[in-house]
Every structure is written in C-alpha cells, then in structure tokens.
Amino acid sequence: MSKNPVATIVALLGAAFLAGAAPVPGVPEAAALWAGREGKIVPVPVQDVRFEAGFWGPKMRVHKDRTIPHSWRYMEHDIRSLRKAAGEKTDGPFNNTWGEANLYKFIETIAHSLGMFPDAGLEKQVDEVVDLIRRAQRANGYSHVFIINEGKPDWDPEFLDGSHDGYVLGHLIEAAIEYHANTGKRALLDIACKAADEAYEHFLGPKGVPGFCGHAELEMALVELSRATGRTRYVELARAFVEWRGRRMVKPVGATPRAYFQDAVPLRQQRNLDGHAVRSTFFATGVTDLALATGDADHRLAAGRFWDSVTLRRMTITGSTGPRQEHEAFGEDHELPDDGYHGSCAACGLVDFAHRMFLLEGQADPADVLERVLYNAVLHGISLDGTDSYYQNPLSDAGHPRYNSWVCCPPNLSRTVFQVGRYACASGGHDVFFNLYVAGTVRASLEDGPVVLKVGTGYPWEGKVRITVAPGPARRFAINLRRPGWCETAALKVNGEAVAPLRTTDRGYFRLEREWRGHDVIELDMEMPVRLVEAHPLIKDGVGKVAVQRGPLIHGFEALDNLGKAAVELGEDPRLQVGERADLLGGVRVVTGQDADGKPVMAVPFYAMANREKTAQEVWVRQRGMKPGDAWWEGRLYRPAHKITVRSVAPGPTQKDGR
Numbered sequence: 001m002s003k004n005p006v007a008t009i010v011a012l013l014g015a016a017f018l019a020g021a022a023p024v025p026g027v028p029e030a031a032a033l034w035a036g037r038e039g040k041i042v043p044v045p046v047q048d049v050r051f052e053a054g055f056w057g058p059k060m061r062v063h064k065d066r067t068i069p070h071s072w073r074y075m076e077h078d079i080r081s082l083r084k085a086a087g088e089k090t091d092g093p094f095n096n097t098w099g100e101a102n103l104y105k106f107i108e109t110i111a112h113s114l115g116m117f118p119d120a121g122l123e124k125q126v127d128e129v130v131d132l133i134r135r136a137q138r139a140n141g142y143s144h145v146f147i148i149n150e151g152k153p154d155w156d157p158e159f160l161d162g163s164h165d166g167y168v169l170g171h172l173i174e175a176a177i178e179y180h181a182n183t184g185k186r187a188l189l190d191i192a193c194k195a196a197d198e199a200y201e202h203f204l205g206p207k208g209v210p211g212f213c214g215h216a217e218l219e220m221a222l223v224e225l226s227r228a229t230g231r232t233r234y235v236e237l238a239r240a241f242v243e244w245r246g247r248r249m250v251k252p253v254g255a256t257p258r259a260y261f262q263d264a265v266p267l268r269q270q271r272n273l274d275g276h277a278v279r280s281t282f283f284a285t286g287v288t289d290l291a292l293a294t295g296d297a298d299h300r301l302a303a304g305r306f307w308d309s310v311t312l313r314r315m316t317i318t319g320s321t322g323p324r325q326e327h328e329a330f331g332e333d334h335e336l337p338d339d340g341y342h343g344s345c346a347a348c349g350l351v352d353f354a355h356r357m358f359l360l361e362g363q364a365d366p367a368d369v370l371e372r373v374l375y376n377a378v379l380h381g382i383s384l385d386g387t388d389s390y391y392q393n394p395l396s397d398a399g400h401p402r403y404n405s406w407v408c409c410p411p412n413l414s415r416t417v418f419q420v421g422r423y424a425c426a427s428g429g430h431d432v433f434f435n436l437y438v439a440g441t442v443r444a445s446l447e448d449g450p451v452v453l454k455v456g457t458g459y460p461w462e463g464k465v466r467i468t469v470a471p472g473p474a475r476r477f478a479i480n481l482r483r484p485g486w487c488e489t490a491a492l493k494v495n496g497e498a499v500a501p502l503r504t505t506d507r508g509y510f511r512l513e514r515e516w517r518g519h520d521v522i523e524l525d526m527e528m529p530v531r532l533v534e535a536h537p538l539i540k541d542g543v544g545k546v547a548v549q550r551g552p553l554i555h556g557f558e559a560l561d562n563l564g565k566a567a568v569e570l571g572e573d574p575r576l577q578v579g580e581r582a583d584l585l586g587g588v589r590v591v592t593g594q595d596a597d598g599k600p601v602m603a604v605p606f607y608a609m610a611n612r613e614k615t616a617q618e619v620w621v622r623q624r625g626m627k628p629g630d631a632w633w634e635g636r637l638y639r640p641a642h643k644i645t646v647r648s649v650a651p652g653p654t655q656k657d658g659r
C-alpha cells in the first residue's frame with residue numbers, strides 16, 4: 001500500500017473492473033469501449049444525421065447564423081485570460097473560476113456547427129484560440145488559466161470545491177473531441193489529452209492525492225475521451241472521482257453544505273440527486289457513463305436511483321429541475337413550485353443524463369424524458385432569435401425580461417441543440433432506434449454495415465412520420481420507432497399495408513424486422529390531440545389545476561394573448577382546438593379555447609413563451625369544475641386529466657390575424 005490507501009484501493013478496483021470489461025490488452029482500437037459492448041446500443045454520430053427543413057433544421061441555422069456570431073463578444077474575458085497565461089502583455093479584466101468552460105462549450109458548439117455548415121473563416125478563428133490554449137497550458141499539462149493566472153498550484157486542495165478545475169477541463173475535453181471529429185484537426189485533442197494525463201498523474205500517479213472537482217463534468221468527459229482515444233486510464237480516473245465523493249476529501253467553500261457538490265455520503269448510499277442541480281445531473285451522467293463503459297453493477301444501480309429521484313419525484317412538467325434559488329438546488333420530493341428557479345444548464349444536464357440512461361437500459365422511457373426536456377425546458381432557455389437567454393425558467397412568471405448575461409447557459413443550450421441528431425437515433429446489432437422524429441437523413445451502423453434512412457415529418461406539430469429506405473441491396477434488420485408517452489393511438493403502414501395488430505415491445509417501441517429493400521416506405525401516424533394534464537397531488541402548485549399539452553409540447557398562457565391575464569380559468573368544456581399560426585413566434589400551432597365565461601383563450605408552446613413584449617405567463621391554470629382524478633398514480637408525476645371533456649380538432653382553423 002502506498003501513502004494513499006484510498007487512492008490505491010480505488011485504482012485497484014478500477015483496474016480490476018477494466019481488466020474484466022475491456023477485452024483488448026494494451027492500447028485498444030479507438031472507440032473500443034463502445035465496440036466492446038457487442039449487441040449493445042450506441043448513438044448515431046452527430047455527423048451521420050443530416051437535417052432538412054422541418055423543426056430542427058431552421059433552429060440550427062439560427063444558432064449558426066445568429067447565436068455563434070453574437071457569442072464571440074462574451075468570450076473576451078476568457079481569451080484575454082488565455083493571452084495573459086500565455087505570457088502576452090495584456091490588461092484586464094480577466095475571467096473568473098468557471099469562465100473558460102463557456103469558451104470551451106462555445107468551441108464545442110462551433111465544432112458541431114462546422115460539421116453541418118463548413119465555414120473556413122470561423123474555423124480559422126477557432127484555430128487561433130486553440131493555439132492560445134496550447135501556449136497558455138502549463139508545461140506539465142495543467143490547463144486551467146484562471147488558476148495559472150492567480151499563480152495557484154494545480155488542483156489547489158484549499159479550493160477544489162470552488163475552483164472549477166475539473167468542470168473547465170471536462171468542457172475542454174468535450175470541445176476537443178468534437179472539434180477533432182468535425183474538422184479532423186488534432187491540436188486541441190492533444191492539448192486535452194496532455195491535460196487529462198496531468199490530472200491522472202496528480203490524482204492517481206505515484207504521488208497521487210485523492211480529491212475531485214466540486215463541479216462534476218470531468219467524469220463524463222473522461223469516459224468520452226477514453227472512447228475517442230482508446231485509453232482506459234481516463235475511465236480509471238473518472239471512476240476514482242466518482243468513488244471518492246462522499247468521503248470528505250474536499251473542503252467545502254465557506255458554509256456550503258456537502259450535498260451541494262454531491263459529497264454528503266458515498267455513492268452507494270446516495271438515494272436521490274441532491275444539491276446544485278447542474279452539478280448533480282452532470283454527476284449522474286458521469287456515473288451512468290461509467291456504468292456504460294465498465295458494466296459496474298453498483299454504478300448502474302446508482303444511476304437508476306438518481307434517475308427515479310429526478311423523473312418520478314423532482315421534475316417539472318416541462319422537464320426542468322432544481323427549483324431552489326439558494327444553491328441552485330434540488331428540493332425535497334415533489335417540491336416543484338411554479339416560480340421555481342429551474343436553470344437552463346440543469347435542463348441540458350438532464351438531456352445528457354437521459355441519453356446515457358437510454359443507452360444503458362435500451363428503453364424508450366428515458367428517451368421520453370429526453371424529448372420532454374428538449375422540446376420544452378431546453379428550447380425555452382434561449383430566445384427564438386438566438387441572441388437572448390434565460391438562466392431561470394419558471395412556469396409562472398410575472399413578466400421578467402430575458403436575463404442576458406450570456407454566462408454558462410447559452411453555449412450549453414446551443415451545443416445541446418446541435419446534438420439533436422445524436423439524441424434522435426441509435427443502433428445496436430441489427431436494430432435501428434428512432435427516439436426523436438426529425439426531418440432529415442440518418443446513416444446508422446449495423447453489425448453488417450451501414451443503412452441509410454430518410455425521414456420526413458412535421459413533428460412536433462403533427463404525428464405523421466414517413467421513413468424511406470435508401471436504395472441498396474436488400475438487407476434484414478429491424479427499425480424501432482419509439483412510441484412517445486403522450487401517444488395513445490397510432491397506425492403504422494409498410495409500403496401502404498397496415499401493420500396489424502400493432503404491438504409495442506417491452507422496450508416501448510414499434511419494432512419492424514424484415515428484409516428491407518431500397519425505396520421501402522414506413523408510415524407512422526400518431527394521433528396528436530390536445531390533452532389537459534394534471535399533476536401529482538403532492539405537487540402543491542398543481543393542485544386543482546391543469547396544463548395544456550399537445551404531442552411533446554407543453555403550452556402556457558401569456559397575458560398579452562388573453563385579455564391581459566395569464567392566470568385564465570378554463571371552462572368546464574373549454575372546446576380546445578389547434579390553430580396554425582405561421583405569423584406568430586416563428587411559426588407555431590397554438591391551442592385555442594374558452595374560459596369559464598365563454599371568452600376566447602389561447603395557449604402557445606412553452607418553448608416560445610417570453611419572446612414578445614414583457615408579459616405574465618402561466619403553465620398551470622384552473623379549470624371550472626376540475627376534479628383531480630382518483631386513480632392510482634403508479635409512480636408518475638403527470639397524467640392526462642379527465643380527457644373526456646376535451647374536444648380537439650387537429651389541425652384547426654388557420655388564423656391569419658396577428659395579435
């Protein structure tokens with residue numbers, strides 16, 4: 001045993017596990033950690049999904065054309081700090097402890113964008129920053145320029161909870177992986193590997209000191225880096241970070257409770273996701289990624305407990321989490337106030353957690369949550385024109401202007417939007433999985449080679465999806481179409497012939513296995529009525545109220561559409577209808593109906609709220625005569641409410657008059 005018994009035990013445990021999990025001795029092939037999971041499900045690379053018109057293609061255009069140019073001005077502190085660390089003479093102000101993470105999230109965003117929209121000028125701009133990062137890096141590989149500029153030691157043990165070393169390095173690694181994948185350039189990846197190697201030496205080397213960064217992020221990035229480079233030592237380090245938490249190895253900053261940085265109890269004793277919601281969801285994602293990489297049963301169980309704690313007890317109807325302003329934290333179970341904090345970055349974190357949970361379990365349920373978060377909480381965080389953002393996303397708002405400090409959230413939201421292709425599709429063995437329905441072309445790798453599938457759909461405005469098999473020799477494989485949680489009635493046809501009876505697999509998909517030929521056509525038609533939804537009775541602000549949902553989209557009421565009052569009371573029979581409004585909010589379908597006095601009311605998709613003049617907003621509203629259902633809740637947080645009274649016609653009358 002060395003001077004550092006815990007480090008030794010964790011390293012030995014990790015090495016033993018990896019020895020069993022990674023069959024390739026020495027340096028395995030790149031992506032061996034995915035490839036080693038034969039028959040398991042892997043995501044379709046972002047580069048293998050091409051978007052066309054439809055819902056997401058134009059959104060990505062906005063992030064490319066508007067958000068990226070707009071963001072550069074907010075990177076000045078960080079670039080100046082890099083110059084200083086690189087030894088250039090420069091005057092402040094300089095960045096804070098977490099600032100660089102924004103720059104790296106921004107570079108990751110640009111990397112995704114370059115993969116979709118090549119742009120030599122933009123690439124050159126990034127290359128210049130990459131060169132600065134290289135010159136700012138300490139000779140030993142340590143790369144956090146805030147600490148370098150402060151003249152502090154690497155991974156300063158007096159400051160590990162607050163310094164954000166690992167958080168920043170994690171985002172540097174993720175940016176490097178994506179920049180390499182999209183441009184073929186290795187320089188940033190080499191910087192990231194050198195920095196990760198320094199971290200390995202610092203924590204797990206011969207003179208290793210146990211510890212971890214108080215803001216989780218590095219764990220999942222290290223697992224990704226291991227997949228990208230084939231070096232299992234990065235998984236070993238991620239494993240050590242996860243195992244060390246809860247063992248009081250890091251000093252809290254000031255009076256910060258240890259739960260804030262997931263250090264209250266060791267992993268195996270953690271039942272819930274607690275503390276800072278972003279740190280917490282990132283931590284859970286890292287744990288899940290480790291379970292994916294190593295097959296560790298304890299990590300898998302912990303991931304499941306964390307998943308249940310969020311999705312069954314601590315998630316709003318829009319998929320946001322973290323209601324408490326103090327410490328930006330999770331609350332108790334069912335503590336989901338309408339005016340809760342619900343930070344945008346926590347929503348991005350939940351998307352990644354959900355994605356890893358889908359890959360781990362192969363079930364449609366996590367993908368269902370992913371869809372809820374993405375179409376509601378995530379998209380709400382950034383304005384429709386891509387140049388304003390919300391840090392907080394309450395469900396009830398008196399009309400706050402957008403909070404445009406352009407800190408952690410905007411580049412996080414952009415990189416999440418650019419990864420929709422990765423979240424949408426996956427493959428494993430002979431199965432292709434469609435988790436999100438996006439218009440475009442997908443190239444999915446199966447055991448016996450790739451298949452190309454073209455998707456046409458007006459989703460999320462309508463539930464029709466048409467998938468065409470690209471020309472090529474006949475092949476036997478299975479196509480899995482996720483049956484969304486909101487979908488009660490659906491029809492499926494292959495080459496015009498109905499699939500009957502239509503069954504949903506145990507995993508939650510419509511599965512079509514056959515010998516596919518070029519030009520074969522699948523048509524999925526999901527009925528998409530308007531639903532009124534009720535909340536679990538323990539969610540206090542939902543008691544006696546309903547929310548409007550259509551397909552995956554939660555809707556809300558804005559005062560300026562409803563005679564100056566967002567807190568409408570729907571009529572007993574609100575006569576809900578769907579109307580197409582090409583003129584409104586970038587083109588949306590709205591839900592119209594009647595209030596308790598027979599006056600017209602209108603709800604717009606939650607993601608598009610707060611994009612016009614300052615106005616009050618409500619998601620949960622009263623309905624005259626509404627009685628909560630008395631059926632068992634079966635662990636769910638939200639369910640359709642007394643849907644008998646809801647008349648829905650889709651699509652409804654087109655209203656041309658702009659309001």
Ligand SMILES: [Zn+2]
Pocket residue numbers: 343344345346391407408409410412
């Ligand atoms: Zn944020």
